[in-house]
Amino acid sequence: xxxxxxxxxxxxxxxxxxxxxxxYTKDQPLVSKGRDVVLFAVLGQLPDLDFIPGIxxxxxxxxxxxxxxxxxxAVAAGLIFYLYGRTKGAGRRWGLxxxxxxxxxxxxxxxxxxxxxxxxxxxxxxxxxxxxxxYPLFMDVWRNPPWVQTIIHDFLAVGLELMVLGPVAAxxxxxxxxxxxxxxxx
Numbered sequence: 001x002x003x004x005x006x007x008x009x010x011x012x013x014x015x016x017x018x019x020x021x022x023x024y025t026k027d028q029p030l031v032s033k034g035r036d037v038v039l040f041a042v043l044g045q046l047p048d049l050d051f052i053p054g055i056x057x058x059x060x061x062x063x064x065x066x067x068x069x070x071x072x073x074a075v076a077a078g079l080i081f082y083l084y085g086r087t088k089g090a091g092r093r094w095g096l097x098x099x100x101x102x103x104x105x106x107x108x109x110x111x112x113x114x115x116x117x118x119x120x121x122x123x124x125x126x127x128x129x130x131x132x133x134x135y136p137l138f139m140d141v142w143r144n145p146p147w148v149q150t151i152i153h154d155f156l157a158v159g160l161e162l163m164v165l166g167p168v169a170a171x172x173x174x175x176x177x178x179x180x181x182x183x184x185x186x
Contacts, residue, residue, distance in 0.1 A: 007065075008108045008138045009154070010045055012161035015169040016104040017044020022172040024100045027179035030085075030093065037173070043101040047073055047109070065109065065118070070125040074103040112138035137164070 008016075021040030029036050047068040054062045067073060078099030085094025109121050113136040120133035139157035142150040 007048070007141055008112050008161055009141055009158050010048075011158050012108055012138060012165055013044040013048070013105050014041035015044075015161065015165035016108050017041050017101045019165065019169045019172040020044075020100045020104040021097055022169075022176040024097050025093065026176060027182070028093065030090070030097060033177075033180060040097075040101055043077075043098055044105055046077060046102050047105045061116075065121055065131075067122065067125050069106050069109050069121040070123055071103070071106065072125055074099050074106055077102040107134075108138065110134040112136060113140045115140045 017040045018037055021036065021043065025036060031039060048064070050063045050066055050068040051060065054060045054064060078095040081098035082091045082095025085091040088094070106121060106123070110123060110132055111134050114120055114133050118131045120131035122129060123132040124130070139153070139160055141157060142153045
């Protein structure tokens with residue numbers, strides 16, 4: 001019986017999004033210091049919206065790990081947020097922030113234990129339909145009924161993400177906070 005799904009958890013994607021967004025925006029908030037963190041965490045989930053068509057059609061995983069998990073998708077997100085950011089006079093910053101945060105999601109999905117075919121992500125879609133799996137660092141996610149084994153496995157998956165990505169997100173947030181302090185007049 002197939003148990004695993006090829007993806008880090010939303011916790012891992014949120015932490016990677018926070019790290020990528022914080023490192024890129026440095027001391028220049030997009031919305032505000034605090035709201036940016038929420039924005040980065042939410043943007044880090046963006047490629048997984050490909051679950052929605054599958055849920056609506058009764059084929060939950062049919063669309064997952066498709067085109068939304070490619071460099072092209074990160075570029076498309078960057079372009080959409082660039083256009084939005086232009087209305088605020090900061091198109092380039094909004095666009096590049098979205099690009100890096102969405103790319104963090106794509107990268108994480110390329111370095112996890114992918115236990116269901118096709119293995120990996122279509123990194124270079126639409127140029128190539130080949131799926132890539134770089135290195136299985138993170139665990140897959142089990143979505144079986146809440147059996148004890150599933151709960152323990154997914155708890156361990158989140159724990160691994162917190163151990164690896166938690167410090168990266170924390171350091172990037174502290175670095176960003178320090179940059180804000182240096183920028184503010186004393």
